[in-house]
Amino acid sequence: MKTADGFRFFLINDKKNRVNEVFLSKPVVYTAGVIALTLLMGVGGFLSLTLSDTQYDMRVQSLKNQNRELVRVMEDMKIRLDDAEVLLTDLVHQDEALRVYADLPSVDADVRALGTGGTVNDFSEDYGDLMPSTDINFNSLEGNLASLGREITLQRNSYEQIYSKLSEDIVRLRHTPSIKPVDRGYLTSRFGVRPDPWTKKRRMHHGQDFGVLSGTPVYATADGVVKSRNVHTGYGNTVVINHGYNTKTIFAHLSRFAVKTGDEVKRGDLIAYSGNTGRSTGPHLHYEVRVNNVPVNPRHYFLLNDLEL
Numbered sequence: 441m442k443t444a445d446g447f448r449f450f451l452i453n454d455k456k457n458r459v460n461e462v463f464l465s466k467p468v469v470y471t472a473g474v475i476a477l478t479l480l481m482g483v484g485g486f487l488s489l490t491l492s493d494t495q496y497d498m499r500v501q502s503l504k505n506q507n508r509e510l511v512r513v514m515e516d517m518k519i520r521l522d523d524a525e526v527l528l529t530d531l532v533h534q535d536e537a538l539r540v541y542a543d544l545p546s547v548d549a550d551v552r553a554l555g556t557g558g559t560v561n562d563f564s565e566d567y568g569d570l571m572p573s574t575d576i577n578f579n580s581l582e583g584n585l586a587s588l589g590r591e592i593t594l595q596r597n598s599y600e601q602i603y604s605k606l607s608e609d610i611v612r613l614r615h616t617p618s619i620k621p622v623d624r625g626y627l628t629s630r631f632g633v634r635p636d637p638w639t640k641k642r643r644m645h646h647g648q649d650f651g652v653l654s655g656t657p658v659y660a661t662a663d664g665v666v667k668s669r670n671v672h673t674g675y676g677n678t679v680v681i682n683h684g685y686n687t688k689t690i691f692a693h694l695s696r697f698a699v700k701t702g703d704e705v706k707r708g709d710l711i712a713y714s715g716n717t718g719r720s721t722g723p724h725l726h727y728e729v730r731v732n733n734v735p736v737n738p739r740h741y742f743l744l745n746d747l748e749l
Contacts, residue, residue: 535599537742539602540741542606543612614662615662616662618661622652622657622658622714631647647738649727654715659711660681664683671718676718676720677715688730689727692727693724694712696715699711699712
């Protein structure tokens, strides 16, 4: 019960059938209320801070666990990225061969260099306490992924250009040398300057020599017409195929012929058998590609990287 000077409380005891009166003045009630409120706020604040610290620790631990799983995923990504870079290198080499095939210029080295470099974020500076121990350099991995993406875009654009060009020139494509002339043996002498096997003096070797046994089948490397089948003093038994587009191929040191002058041949057709005729130190096939009657490196016309057959 509220009075003018304070509050009166009546305490009833049913067992003893008594009523006790308690009077509390306003200052006492207000002081007690302030003390109770202060205690309540203090306890509440303490509990809030304790719960916040616990929740923070739990959140940090959860992030660490997630990052450990992330590292496992990133390690797997690094392996896949390394494999992708190897495959992309093979695609670049094949792209160079296809550009020769399509009579397109090579992609400039400076243009390919655009696929490297770039800005990366140093996550370790801001989140080092959350990063588990690992050999992975996250910044390097991010840079490699960005670089790979740019290189893939460049390669895709290059292939689109090649496809467009080849689609327009399918006839010339069939008449362009593109396979090896034998399906076994080893490349024993490359195109370029070398010591002459007879005089030991350095001189230009205009083709490629494939070490094969006598009697090994020799195949046309593109569609064309047999221009000549004769015996040459140095080259021995020789077949020359005219492919048109100012391109011809020469096959030398043959043991016997499978075609005659004027025959039309397709890529992969049998034209002769290897041998040891003419100026030769042993059984092998000498193979040349000539454009405008100028010898060019046959390697540029192979779409396979490995020259061992």
